[in-house]
Amino acid sequence: MSDWERFSRQIRFSPFGLEGQQNLATATAVIVGCGALGTVQAALLARAGLGTLRLIDRDYVEESNLQRQVLYTESDACQGLPKAEAARRHLLEANSSMKIETRVSDLNPENAADLLSDAGVILDGTDNFETRLLINDFSVRHGIPWIYGAAVGSYGIAMPVIPGVSACFRCIYPQPPSGAQPTCETAGVLGPVTSLIGSIQAMEALKILTGRAAAVRRKIFTADLWHGPVRETAMPPRDPDCPCCARRDFPYLDGRRAPVSLCGRNAVQIHERNRPLDLAELASHLNGLGAVRSNAFALRFTTANYDITVFPDGRAIIKGTTDIGIARGIYSRYIGN
Numbered sequence: 001m002s003d004w005e006r007f008s009r010q011i012r013f014s015p016f017g018l019e020g021q022q023n024l025a026t027a028t029a030v031i032v033g034c035g036a037l038g039t040v041q042a043a044l045l046a047r048a049g050l051g052t053l054r055l056i057d058r059d060y061v062e063e064s065n066l067q068r069q070v071l072y073t074e075s076d077a078c079q080g081l082p083k084a085e086a087a088r089r090h091l092l093e094a095n096s097s098m099k100i101e102t103r104v105s106d107l108n109p110e111n112a113a114d115l116l117s118d119a120g121v122i123l124d125g126t127d128n129f130e131t132r133l134l135i136n137d138f139s140v141r142h143g144i145p146w147i148y149g150a151a152v153g154s155y156g157i158a159m160p161v162i163p164g165v166s167a168c169f170r171c172i173y174p175q176p177p178s179g180a181q182p183t184c185e186t187a188g189v190l191g192p193v194t195s196l197i198g199s200i201q202a203m204e205a206l207k208i209l210t211g212r213a214a215a216v217r218r219k220i221f222t223a224d225l226w227h228g229p230v231r232e233t234a235m236p237p238r239d240p241d242c243p244c245c246a247r248r249d250f251p252y253l254d255g256r257r258a259p260v261s262l263c264g265r266n267a268v269q270i271h272e273r274n275r276p277l278d279l280a281e282l283a284s285h286l287n288g289l290g291a292v293r294s295n296a297f298a299l300r301f302t303t304a305n306y307d308i309t310v311f312p313d314g315r316a317i318i319k320g321t322t323d324i325g326i327a328r329g330i331y332s333r334y335i336g337n
């Protein structure tokens with residue numbers, strides 16, 4: 001029992017118990033995105049005694065992350081460490097016996113099988129719908145649960161997806177959102193909200209990883225911690241006509257989206273789906289983040305490193321990179337998806 005002494009407070013909680021602790025010690029979880037949600041999830045799972053954690057993130061720690069991304073330090077930002085690597089170092093200080101694997105990459109249809117197949121649960125720490133739809137496709141196809149979470153401004157949402165049992169993400173969101181979406185870059189985000197949502201995701205993941213999946217709460221949790229309210233609503237039943245979990249069509253996983261293309265020298269064009277955008281609204285979101293010029297036909301937004309031209313059908317040309325992953329990241333950061 002002495003090996004388990006450090007976990008005595010959660011073993012003492014009878015629904016968790018020693019058996020739950022032993023199950024957790026041999027379990028694997030994957031966190032997709034090590035930002036505000038992902039760092040909270042990782043810290044809680046590491047301290048709880050998870051066996052193996054895989055961290056997927058393509059970004060580097062920046063000073064503006066420190067306000068809410070609880071694992072990182074000023075030193076990480078100064079060194080410009082990859083988030084996955086910085087997280088690994090700090091997590092090992094809290095639990096040196098956990099096995100941690102890091103991938104400095106984005107999750108995409110090509111690497112999904114390699115990165116997700118052995119997961120007991122997948123935790124959403126991403127900032128965009130596109131990756132969530134990919135996770136949902138993988139989860140439903142392979143029967144692996146995942147925990148959705150998102151936060152912007154003072155608002156957050158969390159929801160578990162248990163394939164074959166609960167509604168899936170596409171039962172609830174059949175289509176990606178249309179129009180420009182608020183992002184943490186354009187609308188800001190508060191640390192207590194991301195920590196709350198990351199904690200709820202970690203709690204539901206712990207139930208699954210300890211073999212207590214029956215205890216997962218099939219609820220959609222939403223909270224606006226500035227204005228209120230905080231509430232839970234029952235998840236709707238599975239949609240019998242859901243393209244994903246009923247008809248088993250997995251377009252995001254099978255890579256059947258219209259491609260992102262390299263476009264001239266040092267530019268990437270993103271034109272994956274037709275997505276009407278209100279350019280005047282987008283211009284107001286981007287106000288103060290860089291130079292913005294717009295008319296009815298196009299919006300041009302210039303930052304220190306990139307020049308982004310956005311069209312009313314949602315298409316964008318991002319100059320300043322030939323890396324498709326970076327271009328996608330800039331699109332989700334400033335336009336939202």
Ligand SMILES: [Zn+2]
Binds near residue numbers: 170171238243244245
């Ligand atoms: Zn579904």
